[in-house]
Amino acid sequence: MADLTTRFLGIESPNPFWLASAPPTDKEYNVRRAFEAGWGGVVWKTLGAEGPPVVNVNGPRYGAIYGADRRLLGLNNIELITDRDLETNLEEMARVKADYPDRALIASIMVPCEEAAWKAILPRVEETNADGIELNFGCPHGMSERGMGAAVGQVPEYIEMVTRWCKQYYDRPVIVKLTPNITDVRKPAEAAKRGGADAVSLINTINSITSVNLDSFSPEPSIDGKGSHGGYCGPAVKPIALSMVSEIARHEATRGMPISGIGGVTTWRDAAEFMALGAGNVQVCTAVMTYGFRIVEEMCAGLSDWMDEKGYRATSDFVGKAVPNVTDWKNLNLNYVAKARIDQDLCIKCGRCYAACEDTSHQAIAMSPERVFEVIDEECVACNLCVDVCPVENCIDMVPMAAGTTDPRTGRVVSPEHADWTTHPNNPMAQAAE
Known part of the structure; x- marks a missing residue:
């Protein structure tokens, strides 16, 4: 049977599912309930400096994007870091860690970008016996306007500087949480590594306005008729997060x-995809805010069943397994040819594939008077759009053409050799094949 135990930075937890720093980890009551539900670890909601706590708005803090069935696709939040005082948070963290020594507990921290501020808070966090810290360099709203959060995460020099301070004044693992609101996520990751970070976590939320109320003409969520940009998270950001994780893993x-x-993890499959691209564990927020703490039961069961099916005994067996298969577009094999095939036994004759292909793609699907849909190989470029819009799983497949056969669209014989853009004759910067 699969063993879900993970050892991330030497921190052991019973499974790879941690709660991200967010409202679900804001207080002792929440975290205890999360651990009782089965979560492997938590990142405590971001702590601020000593003194008067941060003030949050007393009105709507979240806006949402829904699918057609009102399933939550994305959540926009304008909530800031913890609005509870530092001492209360530290006392609660110490009690929780003492009662749950087998669970990971990480302290998320965001204080002014001054050495004295970090030097002051780190010993106090260490006294809680938390397993490590996460430097919140990601939040794009509110705190960034005060020179913290993403304002630090967008400047590699600041990331390196603060990380060095933390490694100097703190003896346990230091994780740097990266912002996605940047052109090239590899640069801040490099800076974190230069500063001595033990790991990076990503992604934090994406700067966004999710909607505008067309009666009041205020962005939502609206506070007294005004709205602000916030941080976007949830299933909709997962593709962005996967790409950024893979960039760091292969750089x-x-x-x-x-x-x-981090970023849109809702099911065990999402977690497995992140881990296949190099993540040692995953952090979850929006899914819990939507479905509650017990969603971790399905995540653990699903991941365990899949690992048993594939023969993986430990999560480390598949962490990073997809990284070698991630490449730049220029390296893709241009001699690879495939064609769409429709399974007539599964087809429900809805016509979505035909409409999509006829109106927006390559006019490669024919429709008979009896609404039988057939692929026109002479036009099909195997773009996969028909697969993506089909409501029936596995009804349409992309079938590779065998080497030596002739592609009816181009009239060229399919070559068994790899050929990509770097050597293509149409590329003015093509490299001569050796």
Whole structure:
């Protein structure tokens, strides 16, 4: 049977599912309930400096994007870091860690970008016996306007500087949480590594306005008729997060750096995908805010069943397994040819594939008077749009053409050799094949 136990930075937890720093980890009551439900670890909601706590708005803090069935696709929040005083948070963290020594407990921290501020808070966090800290360099709203959060995460020099301070004044693992609101996520990851970070976590939320009320003309969520940009999270951000995780995992300067994957994890499959792209564990927020703490039961059961089916005994057996298959577009095999095939036994004759292909793609699907849909190989480029819009799973497949056969669209014989853009004759910068 699969063993879900993970050892991330030497921190052991019973499974790879941690709660991300957010409202679900804001207080002792929440975290105890989360651990009782089965979560492997938590990142405590971000702590601020000593003194008067941060003030949050007393009105709507969340806006949402829904699918057609009102399933939550994305959540926009304008909530800031914890609005409870530092001492209360530290006392609660110490009690929870003492009662749940087998669970990971990480303290998320955001204080002014001054050495004295970090030097002051780190010993106090260490006294709680938390397993490590996560530096919140990601939040794009509110705190960034005060020179913290994403304002630090967008400047690699600041990331390196603060990380060095933390490694100097703190003896346990330091995780740097990265912002996605940047052109190239590899640069801040490199800076974190130069500063001595033990790991990076990503992604934090994406700067966003999710909607506008067309009666009041105020962005939502609206506070007294005004709205602000916030941080976007949930299933809709998962593709962005996967891409950024993979970039760090395969980048020469950061390859092998431990990663905690964040961004739209809702099911065990989402978690497995993050881990296959190099994440040692995953952090979850929006799914819990939607479905509650017990969603972890399905995550653990699903991941365990899949691992048993595939023959993986430990999560480390498949962490990073997809990284070698991630490449740049220029390296893709241009000699690979496939064609769409429709399973007539599964087809429900809805016509979505035909409408999509006829109106927006390559006019490669024919419809008979009896609404039988057939692929026109002479036009099909195997773009996969028909697969993506089909409501029936596995009804349409992309079938590779065998080497030596002739592609009816181009009239060319399918070659068994790899050929990509770097050597293509149409590329003015093509490299001569050796």
